[in-house]
Amino acid sequence: MEMQEFIKNFGAQFDETEMSEFTSTTKFRELDEWSSLNALAILNMVGKKYAVILKPEEMKATNTVQELFDLVKSKKN
Amino acid sequence: MKTYIKAISYYLPERIVTNEDLVKEFPEWTVEKVAGKVGVNQRHIVGENETASDMATCAAEKLFAEHDIDRSTIDFVLLCTQSPDYFLPTSACLIQHRLGLSTSCGALDFNLGCSGFVYGLSLAKGLIAGGIAQNVLLLTAETYSKHIHPKDKGNRTIFGDASAATLISSDGFASIEDFCLGTDGRGAENLIVKKGGMRQPNPKNDLIFDESANPSSSDYLFMNGGEIFNFTSEAVPVLIDQVLEKNKLEKEDIQLFVFHQANKYMMNYLRKLIEIESERFYICLENVGNTVSSTIPIALYEAQKEGKLQGNVLLAGFGVGYSWGGTVLKSI
Numbered sequence: 001m002e003m004q005e006f007i008k009n010f011g012a013q014f015d016e017t018e019m020s021e022f023t024s025t026t027k028f029r030e031l032d033e034w035s036s037l038n039a040l041a042i043l044n045m046v047g048k049k050y051a052v053i054l055k056p057e058e059m060k061a062t063n064t065v066q067e068l069f070d071l072v073k074s075k076k077n
Numbered sequence: 078m079k080t081y082i083k084a085i086s087y088y089l090p091e092r093i094v095t096n097e098d099l100v101k102e103f104p105e106w107t108v109e110k111v112a113g114k115v116g117v118n119q120r121h122i123v124g125e126n127e128t129a130s131d132m133a134t135c136a137a138e139k140l141f142a143e144h145d146i147d148r149s150t151i152d153f154v155l156l157c158t159q160s161p162d163y164f165l166p167t168s169a170c171l172i173q174h175r176l177g178l179s180t181s182c183g184a185l186d187f188n189l190g191c192s193g194f195v196y197g198l199s200l201a202k203g204l205i206a207g208g209i210a211q212n213v214l215l216l217t218a219e220t221y222s223k224h225i226h227p228k229d230k231g232n233r234t235i236f237g238d239a240s241a242a243t244l245i246s247s248d249g250f251a252s253i254e255d256f257c258l259g260t261d262g263r264g265a266e267n268l269i270v271k272k273g274g275m276r277q278p279n280p281k282n283d284l285i286f287d288e289s290a291n292p293s294s295s296d297y298l299f300m301n302g303g304e305i306f307n308f309t310s311e312a313v314p315v316l317i318d319q320v321l322e323k324n325k326l327e328k329e330d331i332q333l334f335v336f337h338q339a340n341k342y343m344m345n346y347l348r349k350l351i352e353i354e355s356e357r358f359y360i361c362l363e364n365v366g367n368t369v370s371s372t373i374p375i376a377l378y379e380a381q382k383e384g385k386l387q388g389n390v391l392l393a394g395f396g397v398g399y400s401w402g403g404t405v406l407k408s409i
Contacts, residue, residue, distance in 0.1 A: 015345060035114050037342045040306040047307075056303060 013041040024066040081249030084144035087241040088136035089121040116341025120237030120366035129160040129218035130168040132240035140242035153210035154184040157193035191396025193370030201245035213245040217370035224298035237366030241374035251406040257319040264399035267304040271295040320403035332388035338362040338372035
């Protein structure tokens, strides 16, 4: 599992935020366009691209892209 | 025998609920942000004594007037609603009488939500192709506002009430091609109104609020957003492939994709998933919201007005049931 690709997949779930704004330290909950709909899309993306089924409450504990990446990675192993 | 959509009109109830109105009711909530995300600026809501059948009657009257249609030629009425006036009789029978349609007219209701318009077209096509009817009046009418708890700010932001009337006949502006339909009742619990049916005839008064102050009760409309999101993102791309294959078309052969107008974010999510450019993907819910079974005919009406109904138009409806369906219209 590779971080750059994860960031790209993560950023693709947003309509207005520029892709260049996404880094591993991005606090996604602070983005202007963040909403529960993005969370649903991200959970769906994680399931499809990484074959990891996250529960919404598990995702709630993450705030940065890195934290979510680590969570997905830990579930994958 | 070929069947065609001959004419479409729609009716919106008088009362408008704007985002500003919702801000006043939910000052602690980010109405503007959420409304922007789902792409709805205002929605029309029925009055207390106005029902889906009242709206459907108005939509049909508009259809007759706007397109100069002789009502005596209607020989079948199909009403798609999940908000009938009564358990019995069928609302379509009440509408037949109110519209002054011939008594030799067939009439029935069918209970579907967001897939309802596509299913209605398939039924109408079958009636005409089978020589059972010649001019089918397909009415879609929904009043989810009556099922939604007043404090359910999310669903109140998304859904609007409306009715559409579509005439299906042996001639018209777009032929109705082949269908793909699907059902998965395992999803029934994820979008449901339990109260009032025979399994739960009386209110349970089981209202609870979650940590975000969202109400949940079997007496009102319940939608599990996450599950519906997952269902849609699984089912719709497959449906589109199936509809294209059945009609022997490629994605590039479709001039316009008209999906059920669920909400703007969800629609764009599906659009990107299926890889359709925004120019060929019609979005029309800013002023009406998600009107359930009427979103597709309203979108077709507006797209036609804008001159965008050209060539092959792919329709896809999906939602409560789960139920889904797609077809292609060929504009002539």
